[in-house]
Amino acid sequence: MWFFARDPVRDFPFELIPEPLEGGPPGPWALHRGRKKATGSTVSIFVYDVKPGAEDQTQVAKAAFKRLKTLRHPNILAYIDGLETEKCLHVVTEAVTPLGMYLKARVEAGDLKELEISWGLHQIVKALSFLVNDCSLIHNNVCMASVFVDRAGEWKLGGLDYMYSAQGNGEGPPRKGIPELEQYDPPELADSSGRVVKEKWSADMWRLGCLIWEVFNGPLPRAAALRNPGKIPKSLVPHYCELVGANPKVRPNPARFLQNCRAPGGFMSNRFVETNLFLEEIQIKEPTEKQKFFQELSKSLDSFPEDFCRHKVLPQLLTAFEFGSAGAVVLTPLFKVGKFLNAEEYQQKIIPVVVKMFSSTDRAMRIRLLQQMEQFIQYLDEPTVNTQIFPHVVHGFLDTNPAIREQTVKSMLLLAPKLNEANLNVELMKHFARLQAKDDQGPIRCNTTVCLGKIGSYLSASTRHRVLTSAFSRATKDPFAPSRVAGVLGFAATHNLYSMNDCAHKILPVLCSLTVDPEKSVRDQAFKAIRSFLSKLESVSEDPTQLAEVEKDVHAASSPGMGGAAASWAGWAVTGVSSLTSKLIRAHPTATPAETNVPQRPMPEGHWETQEEDKDTAEDNSAADRWDDEDWGSLEQEAESVLAQQEDWSAGGQAGHAGQVSSRDHKSPESDWSSWEAEGSWDQGWQEQSSPERPPEGTRMASEYNWGVPEPNDKGDPFSSLSARPSAQPALPFQPRPHSWGEDSWEGLETDSRQAKAELARKKREERRREMEAKRAEKKAAKGPMKLGARKLD
Secondary structure (H helix, E strand, C coil): CCCCCCCHHHHCCEEEEEEECCCCCCCCCEEEEEEECCCCCEEEEEEEECCCCCHHHHHHHHHHHHHHHHCCCCCECCEEEEEECCCEEEEEECCEEEHHHHHHHHHHHCCCCHHHHHHHHHHHHHHHHHHHHHCCEECCCCCHHHEEEECCCCEEECCHHHCEECCCCCCCCCCCCCHHHHCCCCHHHHCCCCCCCCCCCHHHHHHHHHHHHHHHHCCCCCHHHHHCCCCCCCCCHHHHHHHCCCCHHHCCCHHHHHHHHCCCCCCCCCHHHHHHHHHHCHHHCCHHHHHHHHHHHHHHHHHCCHHHHHHHHHHHHHHHHHHCCCHHHHHHHHHHHHCCCCHHHHHHHCHHHHHHHHCCCCHHHHHHHHHCHHHCHHHCCHHHHHHHHHHHHHHHHHCCCHHHHHHHHHHHHHHHHHCCHHHHHHHHHHHHHHHHHHCCCHHHHHHHHHHHHHHHHHCCHHHHHHHHHHHHHHHCCCCCHHHHHHHHHHHHHCHHHCCHHHHHHHHHHHHHHHHHCCCHHHHHHHHHHHHHHHHHHHHHHHCHHHHHHHCCCCCCCCCCHHHHHHHHHHCCCHHHHHCCHHHHHHHCCCCCCCCECCCCCCCCCCCCCCCCCCCCCHHHHHHHCCCCCCCCCCCCCCCHHHHCCCCCCCCCCCHHHHHHHHHHHHECCCCCCHHHHHHCCCCHHHHCCCCCCCCCCCCCCHHHCCCCCCCCCCCCCCCHHHHCCCCCCCCCCCCCCCCCCCCCCCCCCCHHHHHHHHHHHHHHHHHHHHHHHHHHHHHHHCCCCCCCCCCCCC
8 A cells, every 4th residue: 555645835725926026025035926725815925945054044934933923913914824844934924015016116106105104104113012012022123124015005014033032031132144134233233342221122213213214215225324314204304313313222112202203293193194093993983983084084085095995994984884883974985985996896895785775764875875876876787776776766756855855866867777667667757757746846846857858868769759748848837947947958858759740749839838938048948949849840841851860769769879969969967957956945945836927737646747639530539538547656646626627637628727727726916927918028818828738618619610701501621631630640741742732832622622521520529529428427427436536526
């Protein structure tokens, strides 16, 4: 039977990269980068090869191995694992870089700041204080080569090879035998008489002075160079001179040196050092202290090193949120630190915290998340947004705090591109409809309209056709003037999403009514929009072949690219209107739709207002009956007193009359355009309803008048064939028609043809009237509770 000896190096759980790092410690040790075989995490590995005839060096290396293994302090190089064989010593520590190499890279990059150096020296002096005051140990090797820097920029003291006890015990300092290290020895060591009075820390503090000189001026050529401070900051020079003084008795204890440098105006008296000291003791701080610290932290992060923010501040922020009571105050510094992370790190560290924060009921947390959404939205994938974030965000639409409702609306600009079909076209539109119709804050209604205009290109074609025109038309009747401006700009921003028929029959009539708005800003925008839409209509009229190109986006699928040009064409932005929202809310806390100088007509609550037209097709008739069938969710309904004045909304027969009643109830004494009538600028006729809706019953149609010719018995309308609305059949609205556009003649129509068409139209209207009367009779005969939103009947 054969037995094979195990190779301890091969079985070691860490592997090293063969090439040693430059700038490693002088002497027999070689510094390598390495990694753990199981996890791949990076480490540093110090390797010492045992050589014959070097027993003294081997003993020094083994002593250093033992010291590093037993000493534990935050400012001393952290030991992880080790391997000792007859041929070599392997010491595994946290991943570090030699200080000389680190400073050189930072200087070349132009990122080295005195803040980093002040904290680094603070750490080294604190480590020396721990060794000499707590452990009675003399380091005996303080220099640039014995200091290392971890990934967070923290300075660590290593090089424990020549450490010895300060209590004597018959052991003197070990002989180094390396000229590069002996030049850091203090001058009193050359006096072999032993009559020099000194303290146990005197030699290490001299070496600390050498380290400070090297940090600011580069490698120390000789001891005499210490007399010239060089680039050492003025605030540090007095304390530096104490370290390199010829009298070892006056060299300060490390603890006192720290105290002197931390005095007001001292080199280590700055925000960066204070932040680090607080983070080291954050677990024992009071909650109020933590709150104040995190509130002030974000102001200082811009001046802190990037590595420090990523590897030291970020873990503390995540811990404070996860296990502490810091709450919303960690959000601002958290997202500021997140800018330093790459996409993968952001997904691993920040996104899980963000998702958890959205489920919080803390209002401060929610509003800060919404305000900061722009900083992390690009890292959120669509499934996460739709399943874990959007369901919590929509609660903000129903919040009683206006600030949260406003921020929720504005956040939709960022969330809309990532929402699925149901959330965007159904759930979000339901909430937007309620806000635009029912919210008591004018600025929020305005922002809802603005946001809808910006996300219009993301909606599906059917939703755009159903929602946009009605929503912007409703906004133009809002008592809050900026909302009316937003309605006009909404039409302008989404101009490429409307057919030519809609532009002529739905949009221009609404815009024309705003040309006599009491607010000049509304009128100015209305005239601009009218000219733009008329220009499009005229261009297609001149060249009907352009119609396909002009309407290419009308039935196109939702696309983020369609909205960019539209938004810039309209020249608007949410911030342009909403920046004053909080002030407007405070100034007008009860700015309800009732406070208006603009005549209003009642609108079905919870629905986008549809502009009903006088169409005689079956499709239009059936569409008018769908008001009570649409399910927008559990939205608040119109007051019964207003509903009692309305006839059936499905019929639309009494809509005009009901609008006049509502206007009288809601408008103030200064309404009815009184300011314009006083100037005699506008005629009373401009006050009539300009929206295209069915006339009240009993109103005579154009077909019932005789326009200067003998009145026939059937009261035919000679203009019916010209003024009739386009049918549902697909046809070019500007395509030349026989006896009309083609011959440029309005007189070539036969009288019999006109009368036949007028008779057909009148019969359809009569059939429609009988159908509505039958429906009303059925409703009156019905017993039991009525459907939510329906009118109560006797």
